[in-house]
Amino acid sequence: MPSKSSVRIAALTVAAVCSTVSSVVLTSPAHADAVAVHDIQGSTRTSPLVGRQVTDVAGVVTGVRTYGSSRGFWIQGPSADDDPATSEGVFVFTSSTPKVAVGDAVTVSGTVTEFVPGGASSGNQSVTELTRPTVTVVSSGNALPEATVVNSRSVPAAYAPEGDTAAGGSVDGLTLRPKKYALDLYESLEGMNVAIGSSRVVTATDAFSELWVTVEPHENRNRRGGTVYGAYSSQNPGRLQIQSLVPTATEPFPTANVGDTLKGTTEGPLDYNQFGGYTLTARTLGTVEAGGLERETTRAQSRTELAVATYNVENLDPTDGTFADHAAAIVDHLQSPDIVSLEEIQDNNGATNDGTVAADQTMRKLTDAIIAAGGPAYAWRSIDPVDLADGGEPGGNIRQAFLYNPARVSFVDRAGGDATTAVGVTKAHGKARLTVSPGRIDPANEAWTNSRKPLAGEFAFRGKTVFVIANHFASKGGDQALHSRFQPPVRSSETQRHLQAGSVNAFVKDILAKQHNADVVTLGDINDFEFSGTTKLLEADGALWSAVRSLPESERYSYDYQGNSQVLDQILISPSIRRGTGFSYDSVHINAEFSDQISDHDPQVLRFRP
Known part of the structure; x- marks a missing residue:
């Protein structure tokens, strides 16, 4: 993309x-x-x-x-x-x-x-x-109209009316009810001079000189200052995007992290744009008061625990200057997991579109950086995609890759896996085994058209086999926004993710049919919420369970979008892990809430005893 x-x-x-x-x-x-x-x-x-x-x-x-x-x-x-x-x-x-x-x-x-x-x-x-x-x-020099104050008392709890079915679900022709619906309130103020008081920052300053605040101080707040998105029916109406009418060359836009406060009065016309909907275009901008947010560090796994992580490194290629930062994230903040599923590893020349598909230079540069950061000498496994067949940035050929620490984990190599060969499951000595390892799941299935194919690998830890499936499902591109004129908005992109979830679920069930107590970890950038239809299809018939649900609801997020802290990255586990000797799950918040993020995703870590 x-x-x-x-x-x-x-x-x-x-x-x-x-x-x-x-x-x-x-x-x-x-x-x-x-x-x-x-x-x-x-x-x-x-x-x-x-x-x-x-x-x-x-x-x-x-x-x-x-x-x-x-x-x-x-x-x-x-x-x-x-x-x-x-x-x-x-x-x-x-x-x-x-x-x-x-x-x-x-x-x-x-x-x-x-x-x-x-x-x-x-x-x-x-x-x-x-x-x-x-x-x-x-x-000239006239007094301005008094600003209409937008605050927790004026913003309704309900977000939007149901669209007119006779108009295809559009709300355009409905009379505005600003005391009942938040979107109606904002529309009734379109173009007017509005003001907010001191407000909590819920999305950090981005590269486009904008941030998000909420005028609802306690709206689904988590302990780090964000606002959690936990259901399609709970859109968090207090969110507003903030921009400045002063060019950044004249006055730099303030840098803020989630949990900071935009202090004082922010005042200006209320605009609407495609990159966030209703936006306060500030003529007068408040000042940022730091909330002291710090990056999290997970605990280290014990000698008998296997630590498996997923980390979207956002279009990593050899020309990027973030290798040392990603290495520090893996070594210091994730405590060097035994297995790391990486998403968005690009080929050796990144977005240059010349037919290159190999990513060995990208992986070598990352593993060298990890060693330099004091981490283990990770080995890695991946499969190069067919050129331009897996979506993402044109020419980048993003794919998933496994890092693993050979001092603690071994990888079971079985030859024959390539971009177009489907991995299968056989049974030997009463145990499930992959036909190729690493291998790609059902790559010819239409579910994976122009999308990343899942990477399956067979690992051994302390004599026990663990199957790991690395995923990067289709993005949400093309979905209508929460502030859409159609209510409820159409989530067209989930059609493909539903097919992808069905494909992965069928593969996991194939493993469990060969060995009912097999340890299977399915993880990655699922690009969908823990309450979504995509997740339900992954979990179908009890084959998997999303372990992020072991966390309190206020802690379930790995991504921050338009003021909503939400789950996109997940680790799903088979029944043997869920019902075994215990597991622990951590969403390690090191990126999504920060203006100086090196990726837009937070990594996730699962620890368990196979």
Whole structure:
């Protein structure tokens, strides 16, 4: 998949073009109407005046965006109506740098447009805009409209209404009920000057100069300061994205980790964009008060415990400067697990698309870095994919790989495993065994089209066989966002993950059919939640159980997305491990909550006695 940055740049370019194209004048100025901002906004998500030319819309400029593709400014009308569903603010899209300043009283004539960030196919809500504007500055230095405060008292506990089934599940035509639904409240404030007080940071500052806070201090809070996403019906309505209207070249955006506090007042127009939905575009930005979050360190396994970990190292290739950091994470924070399933190992020249598929240089550089960090001399096993057949960054050929410590674990090598040969299960002396090791599960199955094929390996620890299956399921790309205009949003990507889960579950059941008490560990970046249909299919018929559920609900997360701490990485175990002499599970939080993360995933560690 393309990088987040390239997707954003392309999307912003498209946004600018679409806004320009969609703002063609549909009604001649001779038939223009003088209206107020709240008349333009209306009481639903789409303007009752869309496509019409309006004239002399009065307002005070509350924010100016001078950078990026969506340049323009926000105005707020001087006289509010008595309908809480109608916003008093609107964005004026200029495409070039606006020639107005905050505090200017202006009149604007232009075309009412509904612009969908990311395009109609994204499922995102639309933003009501005035396009192709003619702007007259009436006066300057005016007081700004008093900001509407968004806080725990004003945000409803319910997130969104059910969409209109007659409209395909869309909420666009529904009258806003801002006292009942959080998304309706935010829509009723679209374009208006809003403010929040001191708020807890729930997603760290990212490379795009944005962070997430919650205005709900106790909403599903965990001990490290994040907000946990534990069910499809619990979307955590207090979350808001924060950006700044001041270019970072002029004033650097503050660096914050989860659990920090954005202190004081943050104030500015409420925007909506494709990369997070409702966003407070701050004219005045609070200051960050550090919460003192530290990276976790798991305990070391005992002599008789086998430690198995999963770690997504995010497109690691030999040109990256993070090898020493990843080595320190494995040695110091994970305490050198006996077996590590690595996801997103790229080939020897990374994203260069020239047919290279081998990753021996990537693996050698990582294992050397681990030794330099004081860790064991790990051996490794993997299978090179067919070029461009496994998805991920084009040319990168990401795959899973096993690290293992040969001083404590041995790998059972059986020749014949390659990119297209399916691993099977046989029985010898009453025990299950793999036909090839390492081997890939069912690589010709349509479930794995343009996706990483699972890597199965047979290990021995203190005379006991352990089967380990490394996974990296299809991503959530293409799913509608929680803030989608369709409610509930469609999770189209899970169709492929369901097929993948069924394939892995069938393979595990094949092992258990040959040996009912076999120790099987299925782990990796499952790209889905512990409560998801994907996980249920992996666990079908009791073949596996997601061990993250052994943790308290508030501790179940490995990833942080748009203010929600959530599970994407899992370790699932067979009945013999779950019911054996005891296991321990740890989600080791070293990345997802930090602005200086070396991966966007936290590793997971399972310890048990085979």
